[in-house]
Amino acid sequence: MRSILRIIGALLVLLILILLVNTLRTRSHQLADVPPVAPIEIPDSAIHHLAGAIRIPTVSYTDYSLTDTTQFDKFLTYIQVTFPLIHQRLKRETFNQYGLLYEWKGKNSALKPVLLMGHYDVVPVIQGTQRMWKRPPFGGLVEGGYLYGRGTLDDKMSVIALLETVEYLLRTNFQPARTLLLAFGQDEETSAQRGAQTIAAALKKRGTSVEYVLDEGGVIKTDGVSGLKKPVALIGITEKGYLSLELTAIGKGGHSSMPPAQTSIGMVAEAVSKLEHNPFPARLDGGVDRLLDYLAPEVSFGQRIALANRWLFASLIEQQMSQTKSGNASIRTTTAPTIFRAGAKDNVLPIDATATVNFRLLPGDTVEGVIERVKQVIDNDSIQVNILGKGNNPSAVSDPESPAFLKIHQTIKSVFPNVVVAPYVMLGATDSKYYSGIASSIFRFSPIPLNDAETQSIHGTNERIRVQDYQNMIRFYVALIKNSQQ
Structure with missing residues (x-):
């Protein structure tokens, strides 16, 4: 038992040393001793x-x-x-x-x-x-x-x-x-x-x-x-890609007094709900890694330990960044339903229903990859997935x-x-x-x-x-x- 405790203790000491060395090795990327710009009088x-x-x-x-x-x-x-x-x-x-x-x-x-x-x-x-x-x-x-x-x-x-x-x-x-x-x-x-x-x-x-x-x-x-x-x-050293998809379901229509188990609106709504509840995974690359490199030497020592050792604290950093809309958008491809079209009268079942969902692609993702993942998440062959306009991949970093x-x-x-x-x-x-x-x-x-x-x-x-x-x-x-x- 003592030998096991010694091994565990030694491993903990080693881990602490690795964390400290990585933290102390972080260097500031800020330029120092930059002379102020020469005064320029800007007229009214x-x-x-x-x-x-x-x-x-x-x-x-x-x-x-x-x-x-x-x-x-x-x-x-x-x-x-x-x-x-x-x-x-x-x-x-x-x-x-x-x-x-x-x-x-x-x-x-x-x-x-x-x-x-x-x-x-x-x-x-x-x-x-x-x-x-x-x-x-x-x-x-x-x-x-x-x-x-x-x-x-x-x-x-x-x-x-x-x-x-x-x-x-x-x-x-x-x-x-x-x-x-x-x-x-x-x-x-x-x-x-x-x-x-x-x-x-x-x-x-x-x-x-x-x-x-x-x-x-x-x-x-x-x-x-x-x-x-x-x-x-x-x-900005890169910008996210852009893609809008239309999700369409076609039903039989008819009178609202005799609805089927799921209408075209229900199918599209379910598809949108699946996409919202299954966001793209968070990633600390694609440009956000360079942001963290620059911020690490400027934050408190405790935060610097986490940013300098992302191999260990990635999940914690992702969780923290996900707390704000801008932070969350920085670490993943985002999913945003923006338009829903269906129906014309309150007692008539619509034949077709369409939702537009906009995606902003984090560098590393592609238009083709997003479309494939959308189809996998929806998992419904009755939903047609079509590109609206032209999508574009993220820019180079x-x-x-x-x-x-x-x-x-x-x-x-x-x-x-x-x-x-x-x-x-x-x-x-x-x-x-x-x-x-x-x-x-x-x-x-x-x-x-x-x-x-x-x-x-x-x-x-x-x-x-x-x-x-x-x-x-x-x-x-x-x-x-x-x-x-x-």
């Missing part, structure tokens, strides 16, 4: 330029016939007048009339270009919610240190800030060594077929290869993440140790010195995924501080941006362009 006109853009309702609809393209014409005219130096000195191309590509030729043709992106279309204001806005959604009003309006966060702020930045650099006689490309889509909120897809395809056909791409995406999360209360600048990531990291630290920088999995979709054919390093980051409550205004009500935050956004882009010249 900058926020008013954005306000003017907000007043132009460039709303895009999935049904393109509903889109008022005259507003897009007004927007193009507006930026031509507002940023004259850009339109005098840079090459500008249009794609499908409203997609924009600017080229600022660099002095050193041996250096690959940098591509900075954004989109200027916005989602509509939901009918009936206008009264919930503190200020009109397309009023472009500046009050109390904020600019209100649809597009102040998604994503006219990026487009106008980038134009403001380049106009400033031109005005100060800056000449880039590395060519700078600016790509602005007009339909990111719908299919991106006319904008980003077309621009990216044209660049690929020309044989263009860029050093890196930076699009909208993660923000500076001011209320931190689990276990870390400091602001965290989240840089960009390297957070690459020179391009380090330039972005350095720039963040120079403008926002007190934040923790970390890579993460972008939960939504951006235009950047279409540029994988011309870049291996694609990142998604919007240099703006927001808390959880403020992010709810994106696509919601009372979307707004702090004037000071917008000024810092311009400072960030100026510094990034200068930092990317080598």
Whole structure:
């Protein structure tokens, strides 16, 4: 018995030593001693330029016939007048009339270009919610240190800030060594077929290869993440895939007074219930592993032990991350029933019933694999499973140790010195995924501080941006362009 206890004791000591060694070996990924960005005076006109853009309702609809393209014409005219130096000195191309590509030729043709992106279309204001806005959604009003309006966060702020930045650099006689490309889509909120897809395809056909791409995406999360209360600048190194499936059952219909054991509605409802009660398994890979690598050295010692020894504490970490919607979505392919169509009268059994279920695929999963698993979980040959539209697989995971990531990291630290920088999995979709054919390093980051409550205004009500935050956004882009010249 004593020998057994000695063995157990020795194993426990060995386990503790392994845990401690792994924990103590964690090193901070944060860049130290980054000099602050050189002071730049941002004129009041900058926020008013954005306000003017907000007043132009460039709303895009999935049904393109509903889109008022005259507003897009007004927007193009507006930026031509507002940023004259850009339109005098840079090459500008249009794609499908409203997609924009600017080229600022660099002095050193041996250096690959940098591509900075954004989109200027916005989602509509939901009918009936206008009264919930503190200020009109397309009023472009500046009050109390904020600019209100649809597009102040998604994503006219990026487009106008980038134009403001380049106009400033031109005005100060800056000449880039590395060519700078600016790509602005007009339909990111719908299919991106006319904008980003077309621009990216044209660049690929020309044989263009860029050093890196930076699009909208993660923000500076001011209320931190689990276990870390400091602001965290989240840089998307990948984005989840997208798939919507229609589940359809066909019954015989008839009078509701004589229903069968299970109607078409019942069959589809059961299928949806099975999918909700059998979520995709959690995984600490596909990009979330890089997030945990960056966070581990910054959290308390007890939490660091768990993050540094995921081989032992994976289940505990997954359980903890699953407590929030964003954390849960970061570690698995998500399942979200969004539409249910069936029936026309309360006393008539519908013949067919259809549910739409949306999936956001974690890197490592595929469209084909998700469809196969859905069929296995439903386990009912009477349910037809069809793809709605086109699905796409997750994007490739960009390297957070690459020179391009380090330039972005350095720039963040120079403008926002007190934040923790970390890579993460972008939960939504951006235009950047279409540029994988011309870049291996694609990142998604919007240099703006927001808390959880403020992010709810994106696509919601009372979307707004702090004037000071917008000024810092311009400072960030100026510094990034200068930092990317080598």
